Amino acid sequence: MDTRLRPRRVAIVVYDGVQSLDVVGPAEVFAMASEYVRRTRVDGRPYELVILASRAGRMRTSSGLVLEAGRAFGSVRGGIDTLVVAGGRARAAATDAALRAWLVRMAPRVRRLASVCTGAFVLAAAGLLEGRRATTHWAAAPALARLHPGVRVDADALFVCDGHLYTSAGITAGMDLALALVEEDLGRAAALTVARHLVLFLKRPGGQSQFSTHLAAQGIPDGPLRDLPAWLVDHLEADLSVEALARRAAMSPRNFARVFVRETGTTPAKFVARARIEGARRALEDGTLPIDRVAERCGFGSAERMRRSFRRHIRVAPREYRRRFPGGRST
Numbered sequence: 308m309d310t311r312l313r314p315r316r317v318a319i320v321v322y323d324g325v326q327s328l329d330v331v332g333p334a335e336v337f338a339m340a341s342e343y344v345r346r347t348r349v350d351g352r353p354y355e356l357v358i359l360a361s362r363a364g365r366m367r368t369s370s371g372l373v374l375e376a377g378r379a380f381g382s383v384r385g386g387i388d389t390l391v392v393a394g395g396r397a398r399a400a401a402t403d404a405a406l407r408a409w410l411v412r413m414a415p416r417v418r419r420l421a422s423v424c425t426g427a428f429v430l431a432a433a434g435l436l437e438g439r440r441a442t443t444h445w446a447a448a449p450a451l452a453r454l455h456p457g458v459r460v461d462a463d464a465l466f467v468c469d470g471h472l473y474t475s476a477g478i479t480a481g482m483d484l485a486l487a488l489v490e491e492d493l494g495r496a497a498a499l500t501v502a503r504h505l506v507l508f509l510k511r512p513g514g515q516s517q518f519s520t521h522l523a524a525q526g527i528p529d530g531p532l533r534d535l536p537a538w539l540v541d542h543l544e545a546d547l548s549v550e551a552l553a554r555r556a557a558m559s560p561r562n563f564a565r566v567f568v569r570e571t572g573t574t575p576a577k578f579v580a581r582a583r584i585e586g587a588r589r590a591l592e593d594g595t596l597p598i599d600r601v602a603e604r605c606g607f608g609s610a611e612r613m614r615r616s617f618r619r620h621i622r623v624a625p626r627e628y629r630r631r632f633p634g635g636r637s638t
Contacts, residue, residue, distance in 0.1 A: 314355035315388040316357060316386055317333075317357070317389045318359050319334065319356070319359070320393060322396070322399075322403070323366055323396070324367070325374070325394070325400075326395035326424060326425075327370050327372045327374065328478050329393035329478060332479060332481050332482040332485070335482075336505065340354060340497055344497070351494070358378075359377070359380040360380065361403065362379050364376060380406065381409060383413075385416055387417050389417065389420075390410075390417045391423060391426070394423050395424075397427075397429050398425070398428050410435060414433075419488065420435065420473070422473070422475065423481035424478050425443055425444055427458075427474045428451060431451060432455075436457075438457055439459065440459040441459065442462065442474050444478070445476065449462075465483050466480060482505070482507060483507075530566075531556050532566060539552070539578070545606070563575070583606050584621065591625055598625050602625075610625070
Protein backbone atom coordinates (compact mmCIF):
# COMPACT_ATOMS: atom_id res chain seq x y z
CA MET A 308 0.00 0.00 0.00
CA ASP A 309 1.20 3.51 -0.80
CA THR A 310 2.37 4.90 2.55
CA ARG A 311 1.05 8.31 1.56
CA LEU A 312 -2.45 6.85 1.81
CA ARG A 313 -2.07 5.42 5.29
CA PRO A 314 -5.01 7.02 7.12
CA ARG A 315 -4.67 9.76 9.70
CA ARG A 316 -6.71 8.62 12.69
CA VAL A 317 -9.17 11.19 14.03
CA ALA A 318 -10.62 10.28 17.44
CA ILE A 319 -13.70 12.07 18.77
CA VAL A 320 -14.40 11.76 22.49
CA VAL A 321 -18.11 11.49 23.40
CA TYR A 322 -20.11 10.99 26.59
CA ASP A 323 -23.74 10.80 27.70
CA GLY A 324 -25.39 14.09 26.74
CA VAL A 325 -22.94 14.93 23.98
CA GLN A 326 -24.23 17.28 21.27
CA SER A 327 -24.73 15.10 18.19
CA LEU A 328 -23.81 17.84 15.70
CA ASP A 329 -20.48 18.33 17.47
CA VAL A 330 -19.68 14.75 16.47
CA VAL A 331 -21.33 14.12 13.12
CA GLY A 332 -20.59 17.59 11.68
CA PRO A 333 -16.78 17.28 11.83
CA ALA A 334 -17.05 13.55 11.05
CA GLU A 335 -18.80 14.29 7.74
CA VAL A 336 -16.13 16.84 6.84
CA PHE A 337 -13.33 14.34 7.44
CA ALA A 338 -15.24 11.55 5.65
CA MET A 339 -15.79 13.70 2.56
CA ALA A 340 -12.13 14.76 2.60
CA SER A 341 -11.17 11.08 2.60
CA GLU A 342 -13.35 10.53 -0.48
CA TYR A 343 -11.60 13.44 -2.16
CA VAL A 344 -8.20 11.85 -1.46
CA ARG A 345 -9.28 8.46 -2.80
CA ARG A 346 -10.88 9.97 -5.89
CA THR A 347 -8.09 12.38 -6.83
CA ARG A 348 -5.09 10.52 -5.39
CA VAL A 349 -3.69 13.81 -4.15
CA ASP A 350 -0.45 13.81 -2.20
CA GLY A 351 -2.13 13.33 1.15
CA ARG A 352 -3.70 10.78 3.44
CA PRO A 353 -7.37 10.06 4.07
CA TYR A 354 -8.87 10.05 7.54
CA GLU A 355 -9.96 7.16 9.72
CA LEU A 356 -12.57 8.09 12.31
CA VAL A 357 -12.97 6.43 15.69
CA ILE A 358 -15.42 7.41 18.43
CA LEU A 359 -14.17 7.02 21.99
CA ALA A 360 -16.02 7.10 25.31
CA SER A 361 -15.55 5.93 28.87
CA ARG A 362 -16.80 2.57 27.64
CA ALA A 363 -17.42 1.03 24.26
CA GLY A 364 -21.07 0.95 23.23
CA ARG A 365 -24.01 3.27 22.94
CA MET A 366 -24.01 6.87 24.10
CA ARG A 367 -27.20 8.91 24.17
CA THR A 368 -26.82 12.44 22.82
CA SER A 369 -28.52 15.56 24.15
CA SER A 370 -31.18 15.24 21.41
CA GLY A 371 -31.91 11.60 22.20
CA LEU A 372 -30.05 10.21 19.20
CA VAL A 373 -27.72 7.33 20.00
CA LEU A 374 -24.09 7.11 18.91
CA GLU A 375 -21.90 4.02 19.03
CA ALA A 376 -18.50 4.41 20.67
CA GLY A 377 -16.09 1.94 19.11
CA ARG A 378 -13.60 1.84 21.99
CA ALA A 379 -13.07 2.96 25.56
CA PHE A 380 -10.64 5.87 25.62
CA GLY A 381 -8.70 4.22 28.45
CA SER A 382 -7.71 1.38 26.13
CA VAL A 383 -6.04 3.75 23.65
CA ARG A 384 -2.35 4.47 24.17
CA GLY A 385 -1.39 6.02 20.85
CA GLY A 386 -1.96 6.00 17.13
CA ILE A 387 -4.11 9.14 17.13
CA ASP A 388 -3.28 12.01 14.80
CA THR A 389 -6.07 14.42 15.78
CA LEU A 390 -7.98 14.11 19.06
CA VAL A 391 -11.26 16.01 19.36
CA VAL A 392 -13.43 16.46 22.47
CA ALA A 393 -17.04 17.13 21.49
CA GLY A 394 -19.33 19.53 23.34
CA GLY A 395 -22.71 19.07 24.97
CA ARG A 396 -23.13 18.44 28.69
CA ALA A 397 -19.40 18.94 28.94
CA ARG A 398 -19.26 20.40 32.43
CA ALA A 399 -20.41 17.04 33.77
CA ALA A 400 -17.89 15.26 31.54
CA ALA A 401 -15.18 17.59 32.89
CA THR A 402 -15.64 16.03 36.34
CA ASP A 403 -14.51 12.62 34.99
CA ALA A 404 -11.05 12.25 36.55
CA ALA A 405 -10.18 9.30 34.31
CA LEU A 406 -10.95 11.31 31.18
CA ARG A 407 -8.93 14.28 32.40
CA ALA A 408 -5.95 12.10 33.23
CA TRP A 409 -6.12 10.32 29.86
CA LEU A 410 -6.22 13.64 28.00
CA VAL A 411 -3.17 14.85 29.90
CA ARG A 412 -1.31 11.65 28.92
CA MET A 413 -2.40 11.85 25.30
CA ALA A 414 -1.83 15.57 24.73
CA PRO A 415 1.93 15.24 24.01
CA ARG A 416 1.34 12.17 21.83
CA VAL A 417 -1.10 13.62 19.32
CA ARG A 418 -0.33 16.04 16.50
CA ARG A 419 -3.45 18.07 17.21
CA LEU A 420 -5.74 18.29 20.22
CA ALA A 421 -9.08 20.00 19.65
CA SER A 422 -12.47 20.72 21.14
CA VAL A 423 -15.85 21.61 19.68
CA CYS A 424 -18.13 24.06 21.48
CA THR A 425 -18.25 23.36 25.23
CA GLY A 426 -15.72 20.56 24.86
CA ALA A 427 -13.29 23.34 25.79
CA PHE A 428 -14.48 22.96 29.40
CA VAL A 429 -13.08 19.41 29.43
CA LEU A 430 -9.70 20.51 28.07
CA ALA A 431 -9.63 23.40 30.54
CA ALA A 432 -10.50 21.13 33.47
CA ALA A 433 -7.54 18.94 32.49
CA GLY A 434 -5.29 22.01 32.64
CA LEU A 435 -4.52 21.84 28.93
CA LEU A 436 -5.74 25.36 28.12
CA GLU A 437 -3.89 27.10 30.93
CA GLY A 438 -2.18 30.20 29.57
CA ARG A 439 -3.63 29.50 26.13
CA ARG A 440 -6.01 31.42 23.91
CA ALA A 441 -9.24 29.49 23.36
CA THR A 442 -12.88 29.84 22.41
CA THR A 443 -16.19 28.10 23.04
CA HIS A 444 -19.88 28.78 22.39
CA TRP A 445 -20.53 32.51 22.86
CA ALA A 446 -23.14 31.83 25.56
CA ALA A 447 -20.68 29.67 27.52
CA ALA A 448 -17.64 31.93 27.12
CA PRO A 449 -18.24 33.97 30.32
CA ALA A 450 -18.49 30.76 32.37
CA LEU A 451 -15.30 29.37 30.82
CA ALA A 452 -13.45 32.58 31.68
CA ARG A 453 -14.87 32.60 35.22
CA LEU A 454 -14.15 28.94 35.99
CA HIS A 455 -10.72 28.95 34.34
CA PRO A 456 -9.20 32.42 34.70
CA GLY A 457 -5.88 31.16 33.32
CA VAL A 458 -7.49 30.64 29.90
CA ARG A 459 -7.48 33.62 27.51
CA VAL A 460 -11.05 33.27 26.25
CA ASP A 461 -11.83 34.80 22.86
CA ALA A 462 -15.63 34.88 22.86
CA ASP A 463 -15.90 36.05 19.25
CA ALA A 464 -13.65 33.64 17.33
CA LEU A 465 -15.19 30.79 15.34
CA PHE A 466 -12.10 28.74 16.09
CA VAL A 467 -8.69 29.35 17.63
CA CYS A 468 -5.33 27.68 17.10
CA ASP A 469 -2.73 28.02 19.85
CA GLY A 470 0.19 25.73 19.17
CA HIS A 471 -1.17 22.23 18.59
CA LEU A 472 -4.35 23.06 20.54
CA TYR A 473 -7.49 23.98 18.61
CA THR A 474 -10.81 25.10 20.07
CA SER A 475 -13.98 26.01 18.22
CA ALA A 476 -17.17 27.91 18.92
CA GLY A 477 -20.72 26.65 19.08
CA ILE A 478 -21.82 23.49 17.32
CA THR A 479 -21.59 24.19 13.56
CA ALA A 480 -18.28 25.99 14.15
CA GLY A 481 -16.88 22.48 14.65
CA MET A 482 -17.33 22.04 10.90
CA ASP A 483 -15.48 25.33 10.30
CA LEU A 484 -12.62 23.96 12.39
CA ALA A 485 -12.67 20.59 10.61
CA LEU A 486 -12.49 22.35 7.22
CA ALA A 487 -9.50 24.35 8.46
CA LEU A 488 -7.78 21.12 9.55
CA VAL A 489 -8.49 19.53 6.16
CA GLU A 490 -7.02 22.57 4.42
CA GLU A 491 -3.98 22.32 6.70
CA ASP A 492 -3.50 18.65 5.74
CA LEU A 493 -4.65 18.44 2.12
CA GLY A 494 -4.63 21.98 0.78
CA ARG A 495 -7.17 24.56 -0.24
CA ALA A 496 -8.57 22.65 -3.23
CA ALA A 497 -9.56 19.69 -1.04
CA ALA A 498 -11.11 21.88 1.64
CA LEU A 499 -12.98 23.95 -0.95
CA THR A 500 -14.38 20.81 -2.61
CA VAL A 501 -15.63 19.53 0.75
CA ALA A 502 -17.13 22.91 1.61
CA ARG A 503 -18.99 23.04 -1.70
CA HIS A 504 -20.41 19.55 -1.28
CA LEU A 505 -21.57 20.34 2.25
CA VAL A 506 -22.83 23.81 1.21
CA LEU A 507 -20.54 25.55 3.70
CA PHE A 508 -18.31 28.60 3.66
CA LEU A 509 -14.67 27.55 3.42
CA LYS A 510 -13.99 30.54 5.69
CA ARG A 511 -17.17 31.90 7.21
CA PRO A 512 -17.18 35.71 7.38
CA GLY A 513 -17.27 37.37 10.78
CA GLY A 514 -17.20 35.87 14.23
CA GLN A 515 -19.68 34.66 16.82
CA SER A 516 -20.77 38.15 17.80
CA GLN A 517 -22.50 38.56 14.45
CA PHE A 518 -25.27 36.39 15.90
CA SER A 519 -25.54 37.66 19.47
CA THR A 520 -27.63 40.83 19.33
CA HIS A 521 -30.00 39.52 16.67
CA LEU A 522 -30.57 36.37 18.70
CA ALA A 523 -31.03 38.39 21.87
CA ALA A 524 -33.51 40.64 20.08
CA GLN A 525 -35.53 37.62 19.00
CA GLY A 526 -35.47 36.08 22.48
CA ILE A 527 -37.12 38.87 24.47
CA PRO A 528 -40.31 37.61 26.17
CA ASP A 529 -43.65 39.40 25.89
CA GLY A 530 -43.64 42.68 27.80
CA PRO A 531 -42.76 46.35 27.41
CA LEU A 532 -39.44 45.57 25.67
CA ARG A 533 -40.77 42.85 23.35
CA ASP A 534 -40.15 44.71 20.08
CA LEU A 535 -37.57 47.27 21.15
CA PRO A 536 -34.28 45.34 20.67
CA ALA A 537 -35.32 44.21 17.18
CA TRP A 538 -36.18 47.82 16.31
CA LEU A 539 -32.86 48.94 17.76
CA VAL A 540 -30.69 46.70 15.56
CA ASP A 541 -32.55 47.98 12.49
CA HIS A 542 -32.13 51.68 13.45
CA LEU A 543 -28.50 51.99 14.48
CA GLU A 544 -28.27 55.56 13.18
CA ALA A 545 -31.01 56.73 15.59
CA ASP A 546 -30.62 58.26 19.05
CA LEU A 547 -30.16 55.12 21.14
CA SER A 548 -29.45 56.73 24.48
CA VAL A 549 -31.14 55.26 27.56
CA GLU A 550 -33.43 58.28 27.72
CA ALA A 551 -34.53 57.94 24.10
CA LEU A 552 -35.06 54.19 24.35
CA ALA A 553 -36.96 54.61 27.62
CA ARG A 554 -39.30 57.10 25.95
CA ARG A 555 -39.91 54.64 23.14
CA ALA A 556 -40.77 51.94 25.70
CA ALA A 557 -42.96 54.40 27.68
CA MET A 558 -40.89 53.81 30.82
CA SER A 559 -38.77 55.90 33.12
CA PRO A 560 -35.03 55.72 32.31
CA ARG A 561 -34.26 54.04 35.64
CA ASN A 562 -36.95 51.39 35.32
CA PHE A 563 -36.11 50.86 31.64
CA ALA A 564 -32.43 50.21 32.41
CA ARG A 565 -33.37 47.74 35.18
CA VAL A 566 -35.84 45.82 33.00
CA PHE A 567 -33.47 45.82 30.02
CA VAL A 568 -30.70 44.16 32.04
CA ARG A 569 -33.18 41.60 33.38
CA GLU A 570 -34.50 40.70 29.90
CA THR A 571 -31.26 40.78 27.88
CA GLY A 572 -28.53 40.09 30.42
CA THR A 573 -26.64 43.28 29.55
CA THR A 574 -26.97 47.04 29.91
CA PRO A 575 -28.56 49.18 27.19
CA ALA A 576 -25.23 50.90 26.49
CA LYS A 577 -23.37 47.61 26.01
CA PHE A 578 -26.16 46.19 23.84
CA VAL A 579 -26.13 49.29 21.62
CA ALA A 580 -22.33 49.26 21.33
CA ARG A 581 -22.33 45.60 20.33
CA ALA A 582 -25.19 46.07 17.86
CA ARG A 583 -23.37 48.95 16.19
CA ILE A 584 -20.16 46.96 15.93
CA GLU A 585 -22.04 44.03 14.40
CA GLY A 586 -23.84 46.29 11.93
CA ALA A 587 -20.56 47.91 10.91
CA ARG A 588 -18.88 44.54 10.47
CA ARG A 589 -21.60 43.36 8.10
CA ALA A 590 -21.35 46.58 6.10
CA LEU A 591 -17.55 46.35 5.93
CA GLU A 592 -17.74 42.72 4.81
CA ASP A 593 -20.15 43.70 2.05
CA GLY A 594 -17.58 46.22 0.85
CA THR A 595 -19.89 48.61 -1.03
CA LEU A 596 -20.03 51.62 1.33
CA PRO A 597 -17.13 53.95 2.15
CA ILE A 598 -15.93 53.67 5.74
CA ASP A 599 -17.19 57.12 6.72
CA ARG A 600 -20.66 56.22 5.38
CA VAL A 601 -20.59 52.95 7.37
CA ALA A 602 -19.75 54.93 10.50
CA GLU A 603 -22.65 57.31 9.84
CA ARG A 604 -25.18 54.57 9.04
CA CYS A 605 -24.26 52.55 12.13
CA GLY A 606 -24.53 55.46 14.52
CA PHE A 607 -20.87 56.10 15.34
CA GLY A 608 -21.00 59.71 14.15
CA SER A 609 -17.51 59.65 12.63
CA ALA A 610 -15.02 57.21 11.15
CA GLU A 611 -12.60 58.01 13.99
CA ARG A 612 -15.14 57.07 16.68
CA MET A 613 -15.84 53.82 14.81
CA ARG A 614 -12.11 53.12 14.57
CA ARG A 615 -11.69 53.54 18.34
CA SER A 616 -14.68 51.29 19.00
CA PHE A 617 -13.33 48.60 16.67
CA ARG A 618 -9.92 48.75 18.34
CA ARG A 619 -11.52 48.41 21.76
CA HIS A 620 -13.94 45.58 20.93
CA ILE A 621 -12.32 43.46 18.21
CA ARG A 622 -8.71 44.70 18.33
CA VAL A 623 -8.48 45.63 14.66
CA ALA A 624 -9.15 48.84 12.70
CA PRO A 625 -12.10 48.96 10.25
CA ARG A 626 -9.82 49.30 7.20
CA GLU A 627 -7.78 46.29 8.24
CA TYR A 628 -10.97 44.35 8.98
CA ARG A 629 -12.38 45.12 5.51
CA ARG A 630 -9.19 43.96 3.78
CA ARG A 631 -9.72 40.46 5.19
CA PHE A 632 -12.65 39.90 2.84
CA PRO A 633 -12.49 39.23 -0.90
CA GLY A 634 -12.74 42.43 -2.89
CA GLY A 635 -12.56 44.47 0.30
CA ARG A 636 -11.85 48.12 -0.36
CA SER A 637 -9.72 50.25 1.95
CA THR A 638 -11.82 53.43 1.94
